[in-house]
Amino acid sequence: MQEALFYEKTDNDEVICRLCPQTCRLKPGQTGNCRVRENVGGTLYTHVYNKVAAIGVDPVEKKPLYHFYPGMEIFSVGEVGCNLHCSFCQNYGTSQCFASDFGGFHEITPVQLVEKAQRGWHNIGIAYTYNEPFTFYEFMTDIARLAHDKGMKNVVVSNGYINPEPLSSLIPLIDAFNIDLKSFDDSFYRKQVKGNLGPVLESLQIIARSGKHLEITNLVITELNDGPEQFEAMVKWISKELGEKIPLHISRYFPQYRLNLPPTPLENLHQLYTLAKKYLHHVYLGNVPDDYRSSTYCPNCGALLVEREHYRIKIIQQGFKGYCTECNTDVNILI
């Protein structure tokens, strides 16, 4: 165990965790809403340090990041725990598990992890993913610092549910974020996710203002968040508050965990894709085989820039460096 960051001690050995908006107040022996931070004798500890629950090498597109070194791979690590509790969670086996109950940890220090990540031939760095990375904030920041020293990139794939102070401290260490914006309706967040929308929007604004690379994922769930009015309000907000160049991944829902609604109809996804394209330069469909709506086009002249067939990536223009070679438009792609 490692002492946690961002918490306060009280006079009666209780602690108040300030890492995320859940603001857990914990008596000795109690574990936070994220199931990995525990008050032990008046000190808050994290159970997820010097160990990982999942490790792998993935295409960077799988995060999903389509505008961040397309075609490259990224070493990916995850833990157990999450500070939200989505009824439709796709990784509930690890995300909704108490660290104390999980039997599959692999012990590894930050130094060892970075050494392992450096061995990958096409590997651009380390992605903190699979479960919610903010719940292993201390381990992640120690790894990320070492990875940066070695010239590697750091990527966070997250629900965005973190307080502004720890997020601002983390941002200098991170090169790219993919943040889930699960809905634009606070009652959806309260009922289906057990959190609130406001802190996620604030995190998105902080990241966008920082200038770090940002992409957004929106999982469209049949009947729950697939209404075009709410969706249009969301994409308008993204365009106005974060910028029209922010890539949006519209992802298809399949029944999972506690939610058993039918998969999102393809017609709905196509309709929302067309709607989003009115406000945003780069919109993609995910969780569905659709090469046309997974590829990148110049928003100015329409030229095909990056062709995607599942995880087969082809950069079309010779000498492409993030600007369309036909019309010189900046297409917000890091190469």
Ligand code: SF4
């Ligand atoms: S990080 Fe965990 S313990 Fe801390 S406030 Fe959030 S849910 Fe609670």
